[in-house]
């Protein structure tokens with residue numbers, strides 16, 4: 001009997017895992033990648049260190065997803081962080097757990113993860129064909145027939161027959177890595193609905209020129225609150241940084257999912273930063289009084305140096321209207337109150353988000369209601385499967401998105417052969 005022919009489209013995290021699993025199941029597996037090398041995005045993850053999963057328990061892990069939380073549960077139940085860590089360890093990639101449960105390869109090189117995955121896929125029998133952009137999934141009578149390559153950009157045959165296709169083309173963020181959103185069009189042509197895509201985990205733009213003046217400044221241990229149409233909606237403690245056009249950093253990326261949607265609905269968004277979150281209003285009042293006394297006849301500027309990073313001092317002076325050349329003992333109680341209020345509520349109006357080019361992931365994508373969460377198979381086209389960021393799933397930073405890509409890839413690859421038992425001696429099996 002001839003073996004099942006499977007085409008996996010997209011050699012990212014999800015596609016490599018799916019292809020390896022399909023090949024382990026006995027399928028003749030062809031992995032088509034449009035770029036000249038596989039896994040360009042995976043190489044740059046975690047600032048080149050690849051934070052590939054997180055050790056949070058399942059319930060908390062799932063809470064770190066906006067869309068897709070319920071959908072992901074069966075995939076995580078089958079192949080989760082401990083299985084992924086064990087998988088890489090069998091590929092001779094020892095791992096380390098860092099702050100917040102983030103897991104990295106111990107050598108801190110994303111490239112090691114990429115190389116190991118490619119070696120593993122080859123060993124499992126996957127044929128990886130690069131510079132092969134797929135243009136179309138060919139379907140006849142609701143069943144997969146194969147895939148059609150864009151011959152203007154690739155070599156070889158235009159039509160490649162297959163019994164099943166796993167679509168793992170990723171999202172639309174960082175398009176220079178190859179993830180240009182082609183899969184959304186292919187899925188739509190196959191009859192699937194696409195939840196509108198938006199940049200997620202993305203820097204934000206602020207009104208005025210404050211960000212430009214502060215570009216490069218990182219604020220650590222601050223508390224930030226998000227007000228949407230005047231109502232407090234989110235708050236977080238941690239780090240943010242200024243970019244030439246606005247703000248970025250961990251707190252901002254975490255806020256961005258909600259803020260992007262609010263901006264798209266025309267809502268007014270303001271971020272309020274408490275620069276001294278360890279001090280309540282009374283303690284801050286006492287601290288300022290003490291400082292103004294201590295610095296007495298010295299300029300107010302000297303007192304501010306102990307309170308703020310130097311880049312923020314001119315912004316503080318401009319926004320509070322307190323002249324820097326005054327001596328500290330000339331600062332009136334009203335000015336002290338204005339300073340106190342500003343320190344507790346340094347406000348930034350958010351006017352836009354940055355584009356897909358700067359977004360770590362894509363929110364939206366293939367509607368998960370049309371995909372079976374237990375197999376990753378299409379409910380519309382027989383023998384079509386999905387894996388990774390092409391699906392309408394989006395998680396926080398911290399290793400959640402890569403785990404989702406690997407888990408859905410694992411499940412799609414296993415389901416395509418519907419094999420109950422692993423059947424090969426390849427390393428990297430669970």
Ligand SMILES: Cc1cc2nc3c(=O)[nH]c(=O)nc-3n(C[C@H](O)[C@H](O)[C@H](O)COP(=O)(O)OP(=O)(O)OC[C@H]3O[C@@H](n4cnc5c(N)ncnc54)[C@H](O)[C@@H]3O)c2cc1C
Pocket residue numbers: 009010011012013014015032033034035038039040041042044045046047050051052053132133134135168169170171173174177178179180181182183359360361387388389390398399400401402403405
């Ligand atoms: C800068 C950056 C840092 C990140 N860091 C982390 C991190 O540390 N931890 C984490 O969990 N997540 C991180 N992410 C998110 C994570 O990288 C993605 O969620 C994950 O790579 C998605 O995997 P995927 O396989 O679904 O898609 P991708 O990795 O995007 O792979 C899709 C592949 O499909 C190929 N392709 C697209 N269209 C076609 C076509 N028509 N024909 C053939 N091939 C095609 C693409 O070239 C690409 O190789 C980061 C993202 C970015 C941009």
